[in-house]
Amino acid sequence: MRHSRTAAWSSSLLLVTACLVAAPATAQGAPATAATDYVALGDSYSAGVGSGDYLPGLAGCKRSSRAYPVLWARAHGATAFAFPACNGAQAKDVLSGQLGPLSPRTRLVTLTVGGSDSGFAGTMATCALGGTSRCLDAVAHARTTMDGPLVHDLDRLYSAIRNRAPAAHVVVLGYPRFYHLRGTCEVGLQDRARAAVNDGVDHLDAVIARRAAAHGFTFADVRAAFADHEICSRSPWLRGVDIPVVTESYHPTAPGQALGYLPALDRAA
Numbered sequence: 592m593r594h595s596r597t598a599a600w601s602s603s604l605l606l607v608t609a610c611l612v613a614a615p616a617t618a619q620g621a622p623a624t625a626a627t628d629y630v631a632l633g634d635s636y637s638a639g640v641g642s643g644d645y646l647p648g649l650a651g652c653k654r655s656s657r658a659y660p661v662l663w664a665r666a667h668g669a670t671a672f673a674f675p676a677c678n679g680a681q682a683k684d685v686l687s688g689q690l691g692p693l694s695p696r697t698r699l700v701t702l703t704v705g706g707s708d709s710g711f712a713g714t715m716a717t718c719a720l721g722g723t724s725r726c727l728d729a730v731a732h733a734r735t736t737m738d739g740p741l742v743h744d745l746d747r748l749y750s751a752i753r754n755r756a757p758a759a760h761v762v763v764l765g766y767p768r769f770y771h772l773r774g775t776c777e778v779g780l781q782d783r784a785r786a787a788v789n790d791g792v793d794h795l796d797a798v799i800a801r802r803a804a805a806h807g808f809t810f811a812d813v814r815a816a817f818a819d820h821e822i823c824s825r826s827p828w829l830r831g832v833d834i835p836v837v838t839e840s841y842h843p844t845a846p847g848q849a850l851g852y853l854p855a856l857d858r859a860a
Contacts, residue, residue, distance in 0.1 A: 634678070634706060635838075695758060749761075768814055812855070
């Protein structure tokens with residue numbers, strides 16, 4: 592009986608996901624399901640990039656069956672679940688292409704967004720290839736973006752979410768620090784650069800938390816959960832530089848989704 596219920600739930604999940612990814616990622620009106628009670632928005636951290644077992648549909652979004660939204664929906668028996676989160680999404684992409692499933696009947700909305708807006712992919716490329724001095728400059732530039740354009744874009748997105756889903760409990764999840772300092776890594780960035788990257792993530796989380804609170808949303812901090820599981824730790828839940836699958840670099844693994852993000856959402860939801 593348990594197997595039958597699990598199979599039926601998985602089939603329903605795949606059907607909903609297939610409906611959502613059938614439309615272009617930039618389309619405003621991703622098809623809404625009737626009485627969608629949980630909608631998972633956001634970027635690669637919500638989509639589950641890095642955790643494998645990707646669902647069929649729009650390949651570039653890399654939505655994983657091991658992503659924390661799927662795990663939460665399964666564990667809590669969500670009756671209607673929409674999963675438009677997509678790899679590389681910025682706040683403006685979520686605003687223009689992911690809000691279709693929201694409605695006055697939506698009860699829970701989750702999202703991670705802000706990392707792509709802040710240019711962290713380019714920052715990490717600079718840090719990996721350009722040396723410590725250029726890395727520090729890149730992190731400083733990213734912080735300037737967080738304090739300016741990102742604030743404006745988050746406010747627009749958060750307001751739109753509230754307007755479309757006025758009764759929903761909205762949980763905005765943050766990002767983990769990338770590096771365990773003085774850890775097991777023998778090559779790569781110097782600890783000064785790693786510390787600067789971690790400080791940049793802390794700054795990003797602080798900006799997101801302030802804007803979430805201003806809109807009456809709940810901020811779920813995952814940094815404590817990932818402590819001692821960063822890159823260069825003995826048991827990392829984040830991928831380092833992943834060649835040849837570069838897009839999966841600096842993303843949570845399946846344990847990071849299940850043991851880092853999912854408990855944070857459980858506490859906040």
